[in-house]
Amino acid sequence: MTVLADLTFSAVALSAVYFLAASGLSLIYGLMDVLNFAHGLFMTLGAYAAWDLTTHLTSTLSAPLNFAVGVLAAIVAGAVVAGLTELWLIRPLYGRPISQILVTIGLDLAAVGLLLGGFGSNSLSMPVPLWLFEATHWGSLSLPNADFVALIAGVVVLVGLEWFLRRTRYGIIIRAGVENRDMVRALGVDVGRAFTLVFILGGAMAGLAGLLNSVVFNGDLVSPLQGDGLLIFAFIVVVIGGLGSIRGSAVAALLVGVVQDFSNYYLGSHPGMAEIGNLSVVLLLALVLEWRPRGLFGGTL
Amino acid sequence: MSTAIEVSELHVSIGGSHILQGVSLEVATGEVVALLGRNGVGKTTTLRALMGLVPRAGTIRVRDQDVTRWPPHRIARLGVAYVPEDRDVFSALTVAENLRLAEQVAAPNYDAVYELFPELRQRARQRAGTLSGGQQQMVAVARALLNEWPVLIVDEPSKGLAPRLVAELTDVLARVSAATTMLVVEQNLAVVRRLAQRVVVLDHGVVVHQGPVGDLEDADLMRQLLGVSA
Numbered sequence: 110m111t112v113l114a115d116l117t118f119s120a121v122a123l124s125a126v127y128f129l130a131a132s133g134l135s136l137i138y139g140l141m142d143v144l145n146f147a148h149g150l151f152m153t154l155g156a157y158a159a160w161d162l163t164t165h166l167t168s169t170l171s172a173p174l175n176f177a178v179g180v181l182a183a184i185v186a187g188a189v190v191a192g193l194t195e196l197w198l199i200r201p202l203y204g205r206p207i208s209q210i211l212v213t214i215g216l217d218l219a220a221v222g223l224l225l226g227g228f229g230s231n232s233l234s235m236p237v238p239l240w241l242f243e244a245t246h247w248g249s250l251s252l253p254n255a256d257f258v259a260l261i262a263g264v265v266v267l268v269g270l271e272w273f274l275r276r277t278r279y280g281i282i283i284r285a286g287v288e289n290r291d292m293v294r295a296l297g298v299d300v301g302r303a304f305t306l307v308f309i310l311g312g313a314m315a316g317l318a319g320l321l322n323s324v325v326f327n328g329d330l331v332s333p334l335q336g337d338g339l340l341i342f343a344f345i346v347v348v349i350g351g352l353g354s355i356r357g358s359a360v361a362a363l364l365v366g367v368v369q370d371f372s373n374y375y376l377g378s379h380p381g382m383a384e385i386g387n388l389s390v391v392l393l394l395a396l397v398l399e400w401r402p403r404g405l406f407g408g409t410l
Numbered sequence: 411m412s413t414a415i416e417v418s419e420l421h422v423s424i425g426g427s428h429i430l431q432g433v434s435l436e437v438a439t440g441e442v443v444a445l446l447g448r449n450g451v452g453k454t455t456t457l458r459a460l461m462g463l464v465p466r467a468g469t470i471r472v473r474d475q476d477v478t479r480w481p482p483h484r485i486a487r488l489g490v491a492y493v494p495e496d497r498d499v500f501s502a503l504t505v506a507e508n509l510r511l512a513e514q515v516a517a518p519n520y521d522a523v524y525e526l527f528p529e530l531r532q533r534a535r536q537r538a539g540t541l542s543g544g545q546q547q548m549v550a551v552a553r554a555l556l557n558e559w560p561v562l563i564v565d566e567p568s569k570g571l572a573p574r575l576v577a578e579l580t581d582v583l584a585r586v587s588a589a590t591t592m593l594v595v596e597q598n599l600a601v602v603r604r605l606a607q608r609v610v611v612l613d614h615g616v617v618v619h620q621g622p623v624g625d626l627e628d629a630d631l632m633r634q635l636l637g638v639s640a
Contacts, residue, residue, distance in 0.1 A: 281507050285500040292498045295461050296553065297486035297514040 111249045116374055117367070122256035122325060124366030125263025129318035130339050131346035131358045132270060133191075133311020139287040139353020140307050142206060147194055147213040148315055149340030150220050151187045153333060155316025156323045157224065158186030160235045160331045172238035179235065180320060187316020188309045195308035200301070217337065224333040232330035235323060255325040262321060263362075266314055270355055279306055287353045318343075345390055349397045351404030360405055361397075368393050413471070414439040414561055414591040415460065420468035422452070422459050429455045431615035432468070439560075442592040444602040444623070447612035448637055453595040454495050456612065457565050460593070461485055461492050472561065487514060488561075491554035495565040495595075497546045501539025505530055505549055508538050512553035523552045526582050544575040551579065555586060562586065564594040568601050580604050599626055611635045 134148045159179035167178045198216065202208045241258065244251045274280035282303045286293045294300055315336075322339050323331050346365050350357025373386035397405065415437040422430040430452045437443045445453050459466040462482040470478045477485045486492065500508055509523070509530075524531045527548040533541065538549055547567065554562060567583060568576040580601050583592070587605055596602050602609065603623060611619040619625070619635055626632060 278510065281503065281511050285503055285507075285511050288500050288502055289498055291463050291482070292494065292500070293511065294482035295463060295486055295492045295494070296512045297483050297557075298511065299481075299483045 114250050115252070116370060118250075118252050118260075119256055120367040120370035121363065122253075122259040122366075123370055124362040125259045126318055126321050126325060126339075127342055127346050127366055128263050128359050128362035129266055129314050129321065130343035131350070131362055132266070132355055133307075133314045134340075134343050135347045135350065135353055135355065135358045136283065136307050137311050138347065140283055140290070141199075141203070141304050143199055143209050143213075144206065145199075145213050145311075146210060146340070147216045147220075148311070148343065149336035149338075150217045151191050151312045151315035151336070152319030152322065152339055153221065153224065153336030154190050155183035155187040155319035156235075156331045156335060157228070158316070159183040159320045160233055160323075163236050164233075168236060172236070175236060176238050176241075179237075180317065183316040183320035184313045185316070187319070188313035191312020191315070192305060192309040194312075195305050199308070200304075203304075221333050221337065228333065230333065232327070232332040235329045235331055237324055237329050241324060241329075259321050259325045262317060266317070267355075267359055270310075273310075274355065279303060283307060342390070345394050347404075349394055349404055351407030354404070354406035357404055357406030364393060365390050412439045412474075413437070414441070414473060415593060416469075416471040417456070417460070418469040418471075420456065420459055420466060420470065422455050422464050422466050424455070424464060429615055430459065430466075433612065433615065433617055435610050435617055435620065437591055437593050439591050441608065442587045442594065442606045443608045443610055444606035445593060445595045445610050445612065446597075446602070446636060451612045452615045453612055454565055457492070457494075457563050457593070457595060460563060461490070486559075489559040490561045490563060491557065491559045493550045493554045493562070493564040493567060495569065497543075497550040499538040499541070499546045499549045499553075502537065504535050504537055505541070506534040508549050508553060509556060512556050515557045518556045519558050520556070522558070523555055526555070526585070527552050543570050544572065544579075547571060547575070547579060551582065560591060562590045562592045564592065564596075566595055566597065568596060568598045576601065599632075602626065 130152060134145060137143050137145050159182045162182040163175050163179040167175050170178065194216065198212050199209060202212060241255045244253050245257065274284055282293060282298055286300055286303060290300055318339065319336055322335060323329060327335065342365060346358055346361045349364065350361030368389050369386040372389035376382050376385045401407070413436050418434050420430050420433040433452070433456055445456060447453050455464060458464045460470060462477065462480055462485045466478065468478065469476065472485065472488055472490060475488060477488065500511070503511070529545065530548055530552055533545065538546060541549065551567065564583065567579055571579065576598065583605055594605060603626060606623045609621060609623055609625060610617055613635065
């Protein structure tokens with residue numbers, strides 16, 4: 110029973126990171142039909158910004174404060190890079206999906222190359238508070254604090270996004286735009302601003318996901334290719350949840366995290382089954398698409 | 411009388427089809443003009459081109475501004491309200507959210523809209539996708555009336571509605587037309603007679619007839635232009 114509870118908690122924490130990585134991707138596709146292959150870059154840059162700041166500029170601060178600065182840096186770096194990407198690279202290419210895909214892939218390859226050149230291919234260790242690697246004991250349960258952080262971040266972002274989408278004018282514009290962009294324009298709304306805002310939001314969440322991915326699952330290590338690895342799972346979550354659906358992304362992230370973690374734990378130790386978690390996720394994707402080709406919540410926010 | 415809408419040599423091609431092949435028409439300020447024609451002659455495309463929703467060539471002037479290259483939101487903010495064919499309400503949004511999305515002026519006139527469509531006030535929290543066709547049309551028209559803009563473009567307001575609802579909606583549009591310039595596409599000739607002062611008939615992407623609404627009484631002309639008996 111204890112193992113099951115520990116495993117479930119760890120799977121939910123993994124799901125939270127997947128949700129953070131996927132929700133921006135889903136919003137960006139849902140509103141703008143842009144398949145953003147640079148989303149992994151936003152995650153990587155978020156983690157590197159946090160590493161750079163906490164290692165070089167604010168390392169004299171107390172560990173918790175330094176970590177908070179890192180979180181903020183990851184969010185801001187992701188948001189700024191995503192906003193500039195939309196304004197400079199994507200905006201001239203609306204209505205040209207192939208060009209968008211090529212540009213975002215090119216941006217990702219070029220930026221990862223620059224990171225490899227500038228920081229090397231070795232992973233870098235980020236200063237984080239020691240309590241992140243400790244566990245909170247609750248009866249017979251031992252729950253890692255880093256998982257708590259990921260879980261809280263995922264829940265806060267989910268609740269914040271739901272509030273934003275349902276209570277603010279821009280949220281209404283985004284939900285309407287996912288359904289019928291032309292009609293939103295015909296009502297006098299400049300959808301271009303909403304496009305930029307969605308990229309900024311998506312980039313902020315991706316930056317946070319990149320940092321948490323390093324802290325929670327990579328033992329505080331930052332590496333140039335980490336975002337691209339996470340991006341694959343983010344795409345799977347978006348497709349399972351339904352392109353453009355935030356609630357879909359949340360449910361799909363939970364499914365993917367649980368299936369992956371449980372498969373790894375129960376089957377991964379058998380000979381030749383080391384990648385069973387990833388394989389299980391792909392099988393889950395195939396099953397969902399067979400059952401609901403537009404994903405679980407396709408078409409609605 | 412000044413001109414509210416002036417279209418000159420409008421061409422639209424979509425997917426390799428040359429749909430509008432030089433449409434020219436005018437709507438004077440305060441006038442109600444009905445755009446008529448058989449199915450597929452380009453009526454809806456003309457309205458979509460006016461709103462900037464399809465690639466277009468030629469000249470479109472609205473309220474003395476050349477809007478040919480303007481994006482849809484700028485054209486709308488010039489004071490052009492649009493009710494599309496098939497309503498296009500946002501089904502995942504509530505009625506209130508559909509209306510809120512349409513707000514473009516500091517003081518949108520909700521009182522007038524709810525006076526015209528009292529049912530919408532009661533259904534404010536209902537998702538638009540769960541409304542009947544008639545109620546969705548009310549939302550679509552209410553969205554267009556909220557800002558009290560001087561130009562109203564309406565595409566087939568009576569389409570798919572029960573006769574009682576068509577009569578109610580026609581009453582609303584007739585009231586609105588007293589203070590609004592209107593270009594309306596409509597197949598129901600009784601509605602056209604009630605609303606319009608002039609008719610413009612399209613065929614194969616060009617204007618083939620323009621005249622007073624009284625031309626609808628010319629049975630031979632209507633049979634020739636629309637394939638129907640008046």
